[in-house]
Amino acid sequence: MSNQKNILITGAAGFIGTNFTRFIVDRYPNYKVIALDNLSPYSNWENIADLEKDGKIVFEKADITDAEKMSEIYGKYQINYVVNFAAESHNDRAILDPSIFARANALGAQQIVEVSRQFGVKRHIHISTIEVYGEQGKNIPYFTEKSPLNAKTPYSAAKAAGDLLVRAYMQTYKDMDICITHCANNYGPYQFPEKLIPLAVSNLMLGKKVALYGDGMQKRDWLHVSDHCLAIDSILHMKEKVEFGEEAATDSSKLPIFDISARKEVTNIEIVKIILEEMNLEFDKWVEFVADRPNHDRRYLINPEKIETQLGFVPLTKFDEGIRETVRWYVENRKWWEDILARSKNLQLDWSKKNQTIK
Numbered sequence: 201m202s203n204q205k206n207i208l209i210t211g212a213a214g215f216i217g218t219n220f221t222r223f224i225v226d227r228y229p230n231y232k233v234i235a236l237d238n239l240s241p242y243s244n245w246e247n248i249a250d251l252e253k254d255g256k257i258v259f260e261k262a263d264i265t266d267a268e269k270m271s272e273i274y275g276k277y278q279i280n281y282v283v284n285f286a287a288e289s290h291n292d293r294a295i296l297d298p299s300i301f302a303r304a305n306a307l308g309a310q311q312i313v314e315v316s317r318q319f320g321v322k323r324h325i326h327i328s329t330i331e332v333y334g335e336q337g338k339n340i341p342y343f344t345e346k347s348p349l350n351a352k353t354p355y356s357a358a359k360a361a362g363d364l365l366v367r368a369y370m371q372t373y374k375d376m377d378i379c380i381t382h383c384a385n386n387y388g389p390y391q392f393p394e395k396l397i398p399l400a401v402s403n404l405m406l407g408k409k410v411a412l413y414g415d416g417m418q419k420r421d422w423l424h425v426s427d428h429c430l431a432i433d434s435i436l437h438m439k440e441k442v443e444f445g446e447e448a449a450t451d452s453s454k455l456p457i458f459d460i461s462a463r464k465e466v467t468n469i470e471i472v473k474i475i476l477e478e479m480n481l482e483f484d485k486w487v488e489f490v491a492d493r494p495n496h497d498r499r500y501l502i503n504p505e506k507i508e509t510q511l512g513f514v515p516l517t518k519f520d521e522g523i524r525e526t527v528r529w530y531v532e533n534r535k536w537w538e539d540i541l542a543r544s545k546n547l548q549l550d551w552s553k554k555n556q557t558i559k
């Protein structure tokens with residue numbers, strides 16, 4: 201495999217796409233990086249604007265569902281590696297407007313892998329999510345690559361549909377080199393302030409309370425975004441394509457699918473307690489329990505043994521340090537989230553109201 205990569209990173213103006221674009225530029229200065237995003241209202245081009253100004257990336261505004269435009273971009277830059285992060289990602293918004301989630305997360309996943317097929321890209325990595333596995337029943341200790349897809353929310357079902365379409369390409373077009381990842385919940389800098397951690401910090405800094413959904417006991421599997429980047433890097437640079445035989449038809453763990461986690465399970469209430477502690481604020485004064493969103497998953501945890509043993513993945517950030525550092529990043533980068541809030545619609549939804557809108 202040649203060392204030169206013309207790499208297309210989609211969803212590059214979003215949270216993980218930004219972190220991954222910055223990671224690749226730092227680590228592989230010789231790669232040609234094409235950062236692409238449709239600049240949805242939940243993206244932030246400013247996150248990577250400095251890289252474009254410094255000539256370290258080329259930026260393309262495009263929608264991954266627009267096959268014609270995508271073909272033009274593949275042809276123009278002779279793309280040979282693709283990492284597809286582009287997706288609608290917020291569970292709350294997906295309940296209000298499921299159609300745009302189905303379009304981006306299912307149709308988009310298929311359309312871009314189809315363009316990769318037509319252009320014969322060397323490796324296409326599709327970024328899926330732990331949430332496609334759905335609710336973790338009491339008797340299930342963790343999910344693995346073998347677990348059935350059992351998504352139950354409009355966001356995760358759209359991701360699962362995309363996942364299945366990409367798996368179909370993997371198994372049908374065997375000359376293609378396609379990988380899928382399922383990662384735990386990410387935390388770190390540049391996350392849009394509609395998600396738990398940046399929303400809580402920005403609310404507190406504006407003198408507002410943190411709204412905790414339901415009893416706050418929803419458990420999530422947390423991984424620092426820099427460790428997610430390391431995991432994807434190990435897949436991008438895997439020497440050989442993963443070959444698989446007929447048994448993969450009934451055992452999905454044999455497919456080039458990698459589940460990523462640091463095995464760190466934390467409840468939402470614990471996350472909020474750490475945020476308050478780091479900001480020297482009292483829990484009782486600054487937290488209010490509010491109506492939960494409908495159909496909220498209670499728990500999910502991934503076993504990352506496959507990527508650990510096959511690709512030597514080791515997460516480097518300790519949760520207790522990473523989470524506090526993340527809180528400080530949002531405290532210190534007030535202008536970053538204030539600029540976003542100034543142009544955003546309502547980012548905090550109230551599920552006690554029947555007719556919820558993002559206005």
Ligand SMILES: NC(=O)c1ccc[n+]([C@@H]2O[C@H](COP(=O)([O-])OP(=O)(O)OC[C@H]3O[C@@H](n4cnc5c(N)ncnc54)[C@H](O)[C@@H]3O)[C@@H](O)[C@H]2O)c1
Binds near residue numbers: 210
């Ligand atoms: N955030 C997490 O904890 C997490 C965990 C596991 C997997 N993931 C997956 O990682 C990916 C990135 O997540 P994120 O948290 O960075 O989300 P994000 O919403 O911050 O970023 C997604 C980006 O994709 C762009 N986008 C959306 N639809 C597009 C389209 N049709 N064409 C081009 N660009 C489009 C958006 O403008 C945005 O910039 C998603 O696929 C998500 O499912 C996220």
